[in-house]
Amino acid sequence: MGWAFYNVPCSDTNTSLHPFSLAKGLVTSGRNTCTPYHSSTVKIPFVAILRTNLHQEMNYFPDEVIEHIFDSIASHRDRNSISLVSKSWHKIERCCRRRVFIGNCYAISPERLIGRFPCLKSLTLKGKPHFADFNLVPHEWGGFVHPWIDALARARVGLEELRLKRMVVSDESLELLSRSFANFKSLVLVSCEGFTTDGLASIAANCRHLRELDLQENEIDDHRGQWLNCFPDSCTTLTSLNFACLKGETNLSALERLVARSPSLKSLKVNRAVPLDALTRLMSCAPQLVDLGVGSYENEPDTESFAKLLAAIKKCTSLRSLSGFSEVAPLCLTAFYPICQNLTYLNLSYAAEIHGNHLVKFIQFCKRLQRLWILDSIGDKGLEVVASACKELQELRVFPSDLHDEEDNNAAVTEVGLVAISAGCRKLHSILYFCKQMTNAALITVAKNCPNFIRFRLCILEPNKPDHVTSQSLDEGFGAVVQACKGLRRLSVSGLLTDKVFLYIGMYAEQLEMLSIAFAGDTDKGMLYVLNGCKKLRKLEIRDSPFGNAALLADVDKYETMRSLWMSSCDVTLGGCKRLARDAPWLNVEIINENEDNGMERNEEDEREKVDRLYLYRTVVGTRNDAPSCVTIL
Amino acid sequence: MEKDGLELEITELRLGLPGRDVADKMMKKRAFTEMIMTSSASNSDQCESGVVSSGGDVEKVNESPAAKSQVVGWPPVCSYRRKNSCKETSTTKVGLGYVKVSMDGVPYLRKMDLGSSQGYDDLAFALDTLFGLRGIGVALKDGDNCEYVTIYEDKDGDWMLAGDVPWGMFIESCKRLRIMKRSDATGFGLQPRGVDE
Numbered sequence A: 001m002g003w004a005f006y007n008v009p010c011s012d013t014n015t016s017l018h019p020f021s022l023a024k025g026l027v028t029s030g031r032n033t034c035t036p037y038h039s040s041t042v043k044i045p046f047v048a049i050l051r052t053n054l055h056q057e058m059n060y061f062p063d064e065v066i067e068h069i070f071d072s073i074a075s076h077r078d079r080n081s082i083s084l085v086s087k088s089w090h091k092i093e094r095c096c097r098r099r100v101f102i103g104n105c106y107a108i109s110p111e112r113l114i115g116r117f118p119c120l121k122s123l124t125l126k127g128k129p130h131f132a133d134f135n136l137v138p139h140e141w142g143g144f145v146h147p148w149i150d151a152l153a154r155a156r157v158g159l160e161e162l163r164l165k166r167m168v169v170s171d172e173s174l175e176l177l178s179r180s181f182a183n184f185k186s187l188v189l190v191s192c193e194g195f196t197t198d199g200l201a202s203i204a205a206n207c208r209h210l211r212e213l214d215l216q217e218n219e220i221d222d223h224r225g226q227w228l229n230c231f232p233d234s235c236t237t238l239t240s241l242n243f244a245c246l247k248g249e250t251n252l253s254a255l256e257r258l259v260a261r262s263p264s265l266k267s268l269k270v271n272r273a274v275p276l277d278a279l280t281r282l283m284s285c286a287p288q289l290v291d292l293g294v295g296s297y298e299n300e301p302d303t304e305s306f307a308k309l310l311a312a313i314k315k316c317t318s319l320r321s322l323s324g325f326s327e328v329a330p331l332c333l334t335a336f337y338p339i340c341q342n343l344t345y346l347n348l349s350y351a352a353e354i355h356g357n358h359l360v361k362f363i364q365f366c367k368r369l370q371r372l373w374i375l376d377s378i379g380d381k382g383l384e385v386v387a388s389a390c391k392e393l394q395e396l397r398v399f400p401s402d403l404h405d406e407e408d409n410n411a412a413v414t415e416v417g418l419v420a421i422s423a424g425c426r427k428l429h430s431i432l433y434f435c436k437q438m439t440n441a442a443l444i445t446v447a448k449n450c451p452n453f454i455r456f457r458l459c460i461l462e463p464n465k466p467d468h469v470t471s472q473s474l475d476e477g478f479g480a481v482v483q484a485c486k487g488l489r490r491l492s493v494s495g496l497l498t499d500k501v502f503l504y505i506g507m508y509a510e511q512l513e514m515l516s517i518a519f520a521g522d523t524d525k526g527m528l529y530v531l532n533g534c535k536k537l538r539k540l541e542i543r544d545s546p547f548g549n550a551a552l553l554a555d556v557d558k559y560e561t562m563r564s565l566w567m568s569s570c571d572v573t574l575g576g577c578k579r580l581a582r583d584a585p586w587l588n589v590e591i592i593n594e595n596e597d598n599g600m601e602r603n604e605e606d607e608r609e610k611v612d613r614l615y616l617y618r619t620v621v622g623t624r625n626d627a628p629s630c631v632t633i634l
Numbered sequence B: 001m002e003k004d005g006l007e008l009e010i011t012e013l014r015l016g017l018p019g020r021d022v023a024d025k026m027m028k029k030r031a032f033t034e035m036i037m038t039s040s041a042s043n044s045d046q047c048e049s050g051v052v053s054s055g056g057d058v059e060k061v062n063e064s065p066a067a068k069s070q071v072v073g074w075p076p077v078c079s080y081r082r083k084n085s086c087k088e089t090s091t092t093k094v095g096l097g098y099v100k101v102s103m104d105g106v107p108y109l110r111k112m113d114l115g116s117s118q119g120y121d122d123l124a125f126a127l128d129t130l131f132g133l134r135g136i137g138v139a140l141k142d143g144d145n146c147e148y149v150t151i152y153e154d155k156d157g158d159w160m161l162a163g164d165v166p167w168g169m170f171i172e173s174c175k176r177l178r179i180m181k182r183s184d185a186t187g188f189g190l191q192p193r194g195v196d197e
Helices: A019-023 A054-058 A063-071 A076-085 A087-096 A109-118 A130-134 A146-154 A169-182 A197-206 A252-260 A276-285 A303-315 A332-333 A337-342 A355-364 A376-389 A413-423 A440-449 A475-484 A501-507 A524-533 A549-553 A556-561 A573-581 B022-039 B044-049 B065-070 B077-083 B118-132 B136-145 B167-173
Strands: A003-009 A027-029 A041-047 A099-102 A123-124 A159-164 A186-190 A193-196 A212-216 A219-220 A239-240 A268-270 A291-293 A320-321 A345-347 A371-376 A395-400 A430-435 A456-461 A490-492 A514-518 A538-541 A563-568 A585-590 A611-618 A630-631 B099-101 B110-115 B148-153 B160-161 B176-180
Touching: A003 A456, A063 A087, A076 A087, A076 A099, A076 A490, A099 A337, A099 A440, A109 A146, A109 A475, A130 A563, A159 B160, A169 A186, A169 A193, A169 A197, A193 A197, A197 A212, A252 A276, A276 A303, A303 A337, A320 A630, A332 A355, A355 A376, A371 A376, A376 A395, A376 A413, A440 A475, A475 A490, A475 A501, A501 A524, A524 A538, A524 A549, A549 A573, A556 A611, A573 A585, B099 B118, B110 B118
Parallel strands: A099 A123, A123 A159, A159 A186, A186 A212, A193 A219, A212 A239, A239 A268, A268 A291, A291 A320, A320 A345, A345 A371, A371 A395, A395 A430, A430 A456, A456 A490, A490 A514, A514 A538, A538 A563, B099 B176
Antiparallel strands: A003 A027, A003 A041, A563 A611, A585 A611, A585 A630, B099 B110, B148 B160, B148 B176
């Protein structure tokens, strides 16, 4: 029997591993080894056949071989597709699945997860809905990680990695985590809350093989204890340490000793309390760093400190990524000039005090930059410089520096900056842009210049603001974006928008997975265009828009194909939500009330009452039992 | 852009935001209409267009700046970022005049209210008091004779020697102050060199 290879397109962007695409691949002759290609293709050793029934042929191989083949498929979606091919593939796949991603922690229970994937090593969990970031979800809403850690511990799962986003984590959970998994290696917490540095101390003390502790934008109660001291002297395996979000003092000598005994450390992000001289010493003993987050340096350094810093920075020839700078005197920034041209990622979006001129002077030397996060103090002129200097730019985020619009803000950015970027940076595929104003003409130009957008998030600071030149709505502009950018997966719209923009989105945004809407639309038709048109939609979040029951109830089955729907300050009523909950028992329909005390009373209220906040999501485990009183689950 | 025969009525240009219950929506819309009105002092074109006014029924405008913060969670900047990067209003409000003052050798910054000083003499005294030292103030007046120089960062981000411009101009453009040792000051303020240094 001969061997042949099927080129299996396994990208985790568009095509999923449909069984028929397995069969229809090109047949190429050649080697009989199965090597995982890079992330996008897998060559499968295979007996020469014509077309379908690939899985039946593959079943002639022992399970271990099939497992080996599956191991090289990394994308979650492709793994999910494989498991649907046949019973035997389902069984093999689940037993060898190492990494699981759960986008909504209430969609499934820990017990069922462990039952299906007993060999789990890495778990990613997301809790609160996205709008929790903007204070639209009460603190006590939910998203507790403890039941998960508890269940994994009791089932003796060999957990090695835990990644959490918007979840509530307690010190008890961290302590349990640190004691239950002997091989635990990596903890990544993003936008979580509920724990203190005591919890971090448990992790440091008990996780013998810890490689990664990455804390991003969490609310952590800093007890100013000695958690860094809790890393034992035998801990030498750290590759990544990020505690930038801690607000308190840091034990500098403990930190320096830790860094000195971590030769594999590639990523270090310190907090504001690490002064310049300590940073210099840290960089001197870790010149292998690839990713550095610096602290806060308000004062200009004296000449000697500056010279030492410069010398240390020059040795960090592997540095590719720079962030932090919560307050930084401009001279400090210049110390980093020697490594500018190596940087691929630069995040100066917390440096509120730096004037735009200094930012521009720095960035113009960063010729290899791929990702840039910056404040709008850079201004349109600054963005023009970025456009001419950073030709490799793929992702740009421009955040607002002044939320209260108090200053006569000359420095804020407008459509001019966006157009300049689109003209100069043709590789751009992701943008988050907060601006004062926009025009249809600009958006149309941007769409033409950069048809490769996969993420396009535009936030015009003032709700309902029209095209500032023509005073029309921005329907045409966003319409041009969705029409040109055929791979668009995430979109946030703003400004004055009618139902028409949603017609365009429904018609053209075929790959759209996440849509964020605020202060937009005229009638239910708007929401219906989206629900009917965007076949791949997974997350829809809407606030302050006139969509009501007719749109909500038109196609109840649609929500089974989506992860979640959020609607706040819209026109849906209690009656409509109750009806939805009745028609779709596989959904959790949560009403979040403004007034916590009225939680239970609301049920007797008028069903024509508008619902303040609605959050619904598909689930296989029914109503959750940890909801607070301000949440009513219908 | 549209396919033929589809929903042509939505191509009608509409004024205002139709399709809402007037009673209830007026309450909510008022908040952002006010926002728009109070911020449209410099954006008069919006008022004229009529598109953003609430269905032609413009209420008496509430001038208070509190109207702007009525919209919860807008702009959509995550709360961590709000707390950690955005300018606090208290330090940037015109007229309040609080600036940060740093002094070489002193590990902590101080903040002082420029608005409470009447002139450079007052400022000299205030600086002395702030740091509990004498002699800083002298720097402002005596120029060359003293150990320290007082410099400030202006609106353009440049560092200037304090005392050269009229007081009124100074407090308008001063964003922060620094008291620096004279020995360190030479060479400071030169444009930073490029990569080859």
